[in-house]
Amino acid sequence: MKLTKIHAREILDSRGNPTVEVEMTLNGVTARGISPSGASTGQKEAVELRDGDPKRYNGKGVEKAVNGINIEVRKSLVGLSFDNQDDFDKHLIALDGTENKSRLGANAMLAASIAYARTSSVANNIPLYRQLVDKENYVMPVPCMNVINGGRHSDNNIDFQEFMIAPHNAPSFKESLRMGEEVFHSLRSLLKSKGYYTGVGDEGGFAPNLNSNEEAVQIIMEAIVQAGLTPGRDVSLCLDPATSEMWKDGKYEFYKSSKETINTDEMIIFWQEWLNSYPIILLEDGLGENDWQGWEKLTRILGDKVELVGDDIFCTNPKIIQQGISQKIANSVLIKLNQIGTVSETLMAVELAQSNGYNCFISHRSGETEDTTIADLVVATGAGHIKTGSGCRSERVAKFNQLLRIEEELGAQATFAGINTFYKKL
Structure with a gap:
C-alpha cells in the first residue's frame, strides 16, 4: 500500500x-479515521495533544495535532x-519517538x-472487520x-458513572438490540412517572437525580420487568462505577451523594453485597487504578463470580496488561x-489478554464521533460484548447500526455471543 496523500483537520x-x-x-x-476523547481517563493513557490556547475552544483546540x-x-x-497495519503504525510510532505519544499526540496518531x-x-475490497482479522466465522x-x-x-447526584443493561438471552444481535431498546424506553416511562428528569448524559443514558446510587439499579430492574423481560435470565446488569474518580487520599469518597468515605475492604464488601442482591455479571473498575493491592484482593474474592474488567488500571497497554496478568x-x-x-497496538492488547484467558470488553469514549471502527473491531476480535452508550444519540447508535449491517452481511458466518460472553455463567 503506497501512501500518496494524507490530510488532517479539526472537527x-x-x-x-x-x-x-x-x-x-x-x-x-481514500478513506477517513476520527479519534474519540474521554472525560474519565486513566493516568497512563496515551496523551492527547491539545493547543492550550484559551482563546480557542477554551484551550481544547487540536491545531497542533492537525499540523x-x-x-x-x-x-x-x-x-x-507499507506492508500492513503493523508496518504503518510502527513508522508512525517511530516518528513520534515518545513512550506515551505526547509529541505528535495520540489523538492525531490514532x-x-x-x-x-x-x-x-x-x-x-473487504469489510473493515475482515481487514483487521481475517477468519471464516465471526461472533x-x-x-x-x-x-x-x-x-x-x-x-x-449519582456517584457511579455507568449503569448498563446486557440483553443476552437472544438469538441474534438484532434481537438483543431490540430488547435493550425496549428496556431503555420502559426506563424513560418509569422515570417520568416517578417525576424524575429524563434528559440524557454524555453517553445517551438518563441522568436523573435519585435518592441513592442503589436506586439506579432498582429502577433499571423495574424497567426490565415492565418491558416484559426477566432480570438475570433475559437481561442482566453491568456496572462501571469509575472508582478512580472516587479515590482520594487512599480511600473512596462518594463525592456526589453522601460524601461518605470508605476504605478498600469496605468497598469490596459493598460490591459483594450488590452482587448477592442483583443480577450483576460485569463490574468494571470496581477499584481505582492506583489500588493495585486492593485489585489483587478483589480478584481473589470475586474473580470467580463476576467479570472484573480493568479499564483505568490497564489503559489498553500491553505492558501494563502483562503486569496485571502476572499479579x-x-x-x-x-x-x-x-x-x-494505534490500531495494531490495540489488537496486540486484545491478543495478549485473550491468550491468557482474559475477556476483552470493547469500548467507546464519552466524547464520541460518527466513526464506527469499534463496531468492526468487536466483531474482528470476537470479544463478544461492546459498550458504546445508550439507546439514543446518533454517535452511539451509529455503532449499533453498523453491527446490524455486519450481522446481515455475515449471515450464517455470524453467531451471537449471548451469555457465553461473560465471565460469570448464569
Missing part, C-alpha cells in the same frame, strides 16, 4: 469539543509503501492509524447499553483504541 466530537480527523489515500483509494499530520507526517511518510485501516479495507457482540449516566458523565489482577480488559493510540 467536533459529541461534546462539541475539537478532535482530529485524518483523510488518507492509499493506492488511489503535526499535515506537516511532519506528510513529509516523512507520503510516498512510502486518527491516522484508523484511516490507514479503513483505506486498506476499501483498497482490498456478534452483546450490546451493553449505558442506560443511566452518573459520575463525570452527568451533572446529577492475577482482574479477569477482563477494557479495550479503548485511543488509550494506546
Whole structure:
C-alpha cells in the first residue's frame, strides 16, 4: 500500500469539543479515521495533544495535532509503501519517538492509524472487520447499553458513572438490540412517572437525580420487568462505577451523594453485597487504578463470580496488561483504541489478554464521533460484548447500526455471543 496523500483537520466530537480527523489515500483509494476523547481517563493513557490556547475552544483546540499530520507526517511518510497495519503504525510510532505519544499526540496518531485501516479495507475490497482479522466465522457482540449516566458523565447526584443493561438471552444481535431498546424506553416511562428528569448524559443514558446510587439499579430492574423481560435470565446488569474518580487520599469518597468515605475492604464488601442482591455479571473498575493491592484482593474474592474488567488500571497497554496478568489482577480488559493510540497496538492488547484467558470488553469514549471502527473491531476480535452508550444519540447508535449491517452481511458466518460472553455463567 503506497501512501500518496494524507490530510488532517479539526472537527467536533459529541461534546462539541475539537478532535482530529485524518483523510488518507492509499493506492488511489481514500478513506477517513476520527479519534474519540474521554472525560474519565486513566493516568497512563496515551496523551492527547491539545493547543492550550484559551482563546480557542477554551484551550481544547487540536491545531497542533492537525499540523503535526499535515506537516511532519506528510513529509516523512507520503510516498512510502507499507506492508500492513503493523508496518504503518510502527513508522508512525517511530516518528513520534515518545513512550506515551505526547509529541505528535495520540489523538492525531490514532486518527491516522484508523484511516490507514479503513483505506486498506476499501483498497482490498473487504469489510473493515475482515481487514483487521481475517477468519471464516465471526461472533456478534452483546450490546451493553449505558442506560443511566452518573459520575463525570452527568451533572446529577449519582456517584457511579455507568449503569448498563446486557440483553443476552437472544438469538441474534438484532434481537438483543431490540430488547435493550425496549428496556431503555420502559426506563424513560418509569422515570417520568416517578417525576424524575429524563434528559440524557454524555453517553445517551438518563441522568436523573435519585435518592441513592442503589436506586439506579432498582429502577433499571423495574424497567426490565415492565418491558416484559426477566432480570438475570433475559437481561442482566453491568456496572462501571469509575472508582478512580472516587479515590482520594487512599480511600473512596462518594463525592456526589453522601460524601461518605470508605476504605478498600469496605468497598469490596459493598460490591459483594450488590452482587448477592442483583443480577450483576460485569463490574468494571470496581477499584481505582492506583489500588493495585486492593485489585489483587478483589480478584481473589470475586474473580470467580463476576467479570472484573480493568479499564483505568490497564489503559489498553500491553505492558501494563502483562503486569496485571502476572499479579492475577482482574479477569477482563477494557479495550479503548485511543488509550494506546494505534490500531495494531490495540489488537496486540486484545491478543495478549485473550491468550491468557482474559475477556476483552470493547469500548467507546464519552466524547464520541460518527466513526464506527469499534463496531468492526468487536466483531474482528470476537470479544463478544461492546459498550458504546445508550439507546439514543446518533454517535452511539451509529455503532449499533453498523453491527446490524455486519450481522446481515455475515449471515450464517455470524453467531451471537449471548451469555457465553461473560465471565460469570448464569
